[in-house]
Amino acid sequence: MFDSSILRRSGNGLRVLLALCLLIAGAILIYVGMFVVIQSSTAVQFDIAFFGICLWALGLGTAWLGVRCPSCKKRWIWDAMRWWGGYGRVIGLLVTTSCPRCGYPNNDGDGPPPDNRWRGP
Numbered sequence: 422m423f424d425s426s427i428l429r430r431s432g433n434g435l436r437v438l439l440a441l442c443l444l445i446a447g448a449i450l451i452y453v454g455m456f457v458v459i460q461s462s463t464a465v466q467f468d469i470a471f472f473g474i475c476l477w478a479l480g481l482g483t484a485w486l487g488v489r490c491p492s493c494k495k496r497w498i499w500d501a502m503r504w505w506g507g508y509g510r511v512i513g514l515l516v517t518t519s520c521p522r523c524g525y526p527n528n529d530g531d532g533p534p535p536d537n538r539w540r541g542p
């Protein structure tokens with residue numbers, strides 16, 4: 422699945438997977454800490470939720486800072502969320518086959534790559 426995605430082809434696949442796992446695990450822990458009563462102690466519940474928030478932030482950090490273009494070092498997910506129109510663009514990265522900025526891995530020549538549908542500013 423998504424074999425032709427730039428995220429996979431550039432060697433960022435494992436990092437994306439790690440970030441996703443952290444985000445999901447964090448979200449589950451936040452939910453459990455806030456809404457599912459395991460312990461009668463509020464402090465323990467808070468600790469669970471707080472740990473979940475930490476995992477979630479770590480996952481977001483991994484996605485934002487860790488997923489980069491091997492050629493121009495552009496932070497794809499960070500830029501997609503910040504500049505290119507939000508979450509829809511992040512999903513778009515899954516089907517994008519080249520770097521929106523430099524055209525990696527098709528940037529052997531001058532000019533934009535043929536399949537470059539959207540570019541950053």
Ligand SMILES: [Zn+2]
Nearest residue numbers: 490493520523
């Ligand atoms: Zn690039």
